[in-house]
Amino acid sequence: MTKFQKFKQSHWYGLVLLALIAFLFWAIFKILAPQTFGDFDKLQTYLKTALYYAVGGCGLYFICVMGPFDMSVGANIVLSSVLAVNMSERFGYAGLIIAPMISGVLVGLLNGLVYIKLRISSLIVTAGLSLVYEALSIFATNGKEAILAPSYRAFGDYPGNLILALFAFFLCGFILKYTKIGTYTYAIGSNEVVAKNMGVNVDKYKVVAFVLCGFFVGVEAILTISYGTSMTSASNLASMSRNFPPLMGTFFGLAFKKYGHPVIAIVVGEFIIQLLFQGFVALGAPTTVQNIVTGIVLLAIVTLTIKPVKGAVVK
Amino acid sequence: MSEVLLQAKQIDKNFGATHAIDHVTLDFYKGEVHALIGENGSGKSTFTSCLTGIYHKDSGTFTLLGKEIHAKNQVDGNYQGVAIIVQEIGTLSGLTVAENIFLGKENEFTKMNVKNTKAMNRKAQQLLDSYGFNYIKATDIIDKYNFEDRKLIEIVKATHFKPQILVVDETTTALGEKGRKELFKVMRQTKEDGRCVIFISHDLDEVIEQSDNISVLRDGVLIDTVKSSDVNTDDLKKLMVGREMSNNYYRSDYGEEVSGEVVLKGEHLTVPGEIEDFNIELHKGEIIGIGGLSECGMHEVGKALFGASYDREGKVTLSDGTAINDIKTAIDHSIAYASKDRDNESLVINDTIQDNITLPSLEDIKKNHILHAKDEKAFAEKFAKQMSTKMEGVHQFMSALSGGNKQKVVLARWIGKNSDIIILDSPTRGIDVKVKADIYQMMDRMRKNGKSIIMISEEISELLGMADRIIIMKDGHQSGEFKRSADLKDTDLIAKMV
Numbered sequence: 001m002t003k004f005q006k007f008k009q010s011h012w013y014g015l016v017l018l019a020l021i022a023f024l025f026w027a028i029f030k031i032l033a034p035q036t037f038g039d040f041d042k043l044q045t046y047l048k049t050a051l052y053y054a055v056g057g058c059g060l061y062f063i064c065v066m067g068p069f070d071m072s073v074g075a076n077i078v079l080s081s082v083l084a085v086n087m088s089e090r091f092g093y094a095g096l097i098i099a100p101m102i103s104g105v106l107v108g109l110l111n112g113l114v115y116i117k118l119r120i121s122s123l124i125v126t127a128g129l130s131l132v133y134e135a136l137s138i139f140a141t142n143g144k145e146a147i148l149a150p151s152y153r154a155f156g157d158y159p160g161n162l163i164l165a166l167f168a169f170f171l172c173g174f175i176l177k178y179t180k181i182g183t184y185t186y187a188i189g190s191n192e193v194v195a196k197n198m199g200v201n202v203d204k205y206k207v208v209a210f211v212l213c214g215f216f217v218g219v220e221a222i223l224t225i226s227y228g229t230s231m232t233s234a235s236n237l238a239s240m241s242r243n244f245p246p247l248m249g250t251f252f253g254l255a256f257k258k259y260g261h262p263v264i265a266i267v268v269g270e271f272i273i274q275l276l277f278q279g280f281v282a283l284g285a286p287t288t289v290q291n292i293v294t295g296i297v298l299l300a301i302v303t304l305t306i307k308p309v310k311g312a313v314v315k
Numbered sequence: 316m317s318e319v320l321l322q323a324k325q326i327d328k329n330f331g332a333t334h335a336i337d338h339v340t341l342d343f344y345k346g347e348v349h350a351l352i353g354e355n356g357s358g359k360s361t362f363t364s365c366l367t368g369i370y371h372k373d374s375g376t377f378t379l380l381g382k383e384i385h386a387k388n389q390v391d392g393n394y395q396g397v398a399i400i401v402q403e404i405g406t407l408s409g410l411t412v413a414e415n416i417f418l419g420k421e422n423e424f425t426k427m428n429v430k431n432t433k434a435m436n437r438k439a440q441q442l443l444d445s446y447g448f449n450y451i452k453a454t455d456i457i458d459k460y461n462f463e464d465r466k467l468i469e470i471v472k473a474t475h476f477k478p479q480i481l482v483v484d485e486t487t488t489a490l491g492e493k494g495r496k497e498l499f500k501v502m503r504q505t506k507e508d509g510r511c512v513i514f515i516s517h518d519l520d521e522v523i524e525q526s527d528n529i530s531v532l533r534d535g536v537l538i539d540t541v542k543s544s545d546v547n548t549d550d551l552k553k554l555m556v557g558r559e560m561s562n563n564y565y566r567s568d569y570g571e572e573v574s575g576e577v578v579l580k581g582e583h584l585t586v587p588g589e590i591e592d593f594n595i596e597l598h599k600g601e602i603i604g605i606g607g608l609s610e611c612g613m614h615e616v617g618k619a620l621f622g623a624s625y626d627r628e629g630k631v632t633l634s635d636g637t638a639i640n641d642i643k644t645a646i647d648h649s650i651a652y653a654s655k656d657r658d659n660e661s662l663v664i665n666d667t668i669q670d671n672i673t674l675p676s677l678e679d680i681k682k683n684h685i686l687h688a689k690d691e692k693a694f695a696e697k698f699a700k701q702m703s704t705k706m707e708g709v710h711q712f713m714s715a716l717s718g719g720n721k722q723k724v725v726l727a728r729w730i731g732k733n734s735d736i737i738i739l740d741s742p743t744r745g746i747d748v749k750v751k752a753d754i755y756q757m758m759d760r761m762r763k764n765g766k767s768i769i770m771i772s773e774e775i776s777e778l779l780g781m782a783d784r785i786i787i788m789k790d791g792h793q794s795g796e797f798k799r800s801a802d803l804k805d806t807d808l809i810a811k812m813v
Contacts, residue, residue: 178430180421183414190407197369199390199419
């Protein structure tokens with residue numbers, strides 16, 4: 001085995017690959033739009049957005065690795081954000097932090113329990129419950145826009161956002177590597193029947209995955225409302241579009257899982273997506289073109305990274 | 316007789332209308348290898364599954380060293396002193412080797428809900444080293460290792476804590492020479508330590524060689540327990556089937572002329588890393604046997620001829636010149652293929668017997684472009700019954716069938732399709748003697764009716780007994796070819812394999 005082949009099988013390969021992809025896109029857009037793209041200040045802004053999406057991506061990772069899916073992330077963000085605003089008015093920072101975390105956990109718990117009890121597709125369960133969470137966000141705001149008071153916006157900028165995001169990333173990495181939950185998440189995703197035979201309480205750990213997803217989305221809501229400063233309640237599944245930015249990071253996490261650093265992959269993956277989006281903005285490309293190219297690039301990166309085995313069943 | 320280690324009393328288990336285990340009472344002794352044999356569906360695996368926590372028995376008791384045990388699942392079974400190594404793969408992708416070895420036992424390395432991953436990896440590596448598997452790294456993701464190595468990891472997982480009862484359920488068919496050697500070493504050690512091995516295998520020679528006592532199950536009922544030293548394979552066959560089995564269930568003809576008409580031709584077939592420059596001409600009404608050691612590439616030949624190989628080079632053509640480059644063309648031109656990997660490549664496990672049988676024949680069953688449920692059912696019933704499939708009905712799910720009955724469904728599917736060229740990879744793997752005899756008879760009938768068969772097999776006796784021609788492979792190449800002859804010996808074939 002050559003040194004390169006050995007390196008390709010090592011944990012470092014994935015990290016180096018991610019760094020190279022990020023650098024490649026930065027360099028391309030920097031050459032094409034040197035004045036409007038990619039200086040240090042702008043990179044910080046891209047990272048700021050990437051951070052809060054990545055926190056949600058960490059939550060979704062627990063579910064996607066197992067096999068189910070969560071379509072209620074957007075509704076969870078909306079509901080948790082408006083509750084964060086409401087509670088910050090009463091309890092200050094404590095309300096801003098604790099309320100969305102509790103709300104996220106409860107949303108996750110409900111998603112998980114309904115999914116387990118009804119034994120129907122997680123897509124249907126979470127899409128259906130999204131309508132409920134959206135309705136709750138309307139009740140919580142009386143249909144008005146919820147605006148976070150300027151005195152509670154510390155998590156909208158550095159270093160507050162970075163500290164909170166790092167806390168979430170370390171927590172996610174820790175759970176995956178140093179707790180039974182992490183092992184069982186992968187075990188259930190690999191073969192539910194064998195996991196069950198090994199004594200893994202599959203239903204329980206599926207609910208735990210939904211709860212963790214809800215929790216991390218709750219943390220994402222803190223960052224979202226702090227950065228965006230306001231949130232409008234949603235209805236008719238308008239919150240759905242918020243599902244996809246964190247999901248893109250999760251894709252990276254899944255693709256780089258085999259290298260053993262899913263959390264780093266989620267964060268860098270979100271950063272790469274931001275580089276793409278902002279690169280197109282800097283070039284003045286219309287939104288439709290941005291979306292098309294970003295979608296294609298995302299698929300290309302994930303496909304090239306996974307290198308699916310010919311004939312392997314992909315669901 | 317030494318001391319009783321495990322007592323099974325009145326064990327009973329039903330699956331719907333099927334009485335899988337019928338009040339079985341059996342003793343297992345210290346320092347014993349106790350074989351369980353029986354036809355497919357006789358209840359061997361169900362019995363051991365109830366013992367090890369994979370299934371829950373309906374009634375009866377297992378008493379280990381005087382204490383009643385109820386395993387809720389495999390890991391719980393481990394803690395109560397019983398372990399099992401299963402036939403199919405029992406490790407989980409995406410986890411490390413260490414995580415697989417200690418799956419369900421993380422608490423041994425956990426304090427305050429925090430898992431000491433380093434300690435777990437260290438312990439796993441120590442265990443792997445102690446078994447002589449030091450080339451396997453505990454920290455590696457298990458996907459890096461092949462089927463056989465993963466089986467070796469399973470052996471470590473199931474035996475490192477020295478269970479009082481070790482169940483080896485049809486594991487040997489999944490292993491090559493190296494794996495078998497390691498498994499038998501572990502079985503011997505278990506016996507020498509005064510513990511007990513329950514050994515399930517369809518290879519009766521292997522059963523007699525490895526075990527001290529043999530219990531025979533038939534239709535869920537315990538028929539007899541005999542000493543291995545007192546019986547031969549014919550005695551066992553008789554006990555299993557309930558009547559005398561002919562000593563030779565293979566073809567008896569020699570010197571019959573095979574038709575000169577070539578129905579399938581493979582030229583210069585190469586699949587990188589698997590087979591190289593393989594050539595074959597299959598004649599009408601001919602059975603060609605392809606044999607060799609497990610990793611010689613023979614299993615890939617079946618896929619290559621069926622158009623199921625990726626990156627295949629070379630040509631596969633029919634007598635009319637039609638090129639077979641994909642599975643659809645193969646099926647449309649009356650070629651059938653039964654893979655060695657029955658559960659993953661031949662059957663839709665989470666579907667009914669009916670759907671599995673009718674799947675490639677739906678176009679033929681249609682009437683006026685419409686599929687009628689009644690016709691589908693009748694079609695499935697006809698061919699399932701023709702193969703004597705043991706089932707509650709064609710609505711039954713595949714996952715509930717035993718290995719042999721699953722294979723019957725695979726064969727029923729292709730008989731139903733009335734294919735002219737049939738590629739059978741390991742058609743009797745994990746199959747009992749009675750079903751084996753049925754399959755051989757069916758192949759002989761097909762041959763006489765002008766069907767052509769390619770039989771890929773790791774069993775030399777099967778190749779000698781059934782094939783008109785035998786191609787032996789070694790390291791991806793054709794290393795020898797033999798014509799059917801009464802004088803042909805297994806040693807002739809082995810000489811070309813190794």
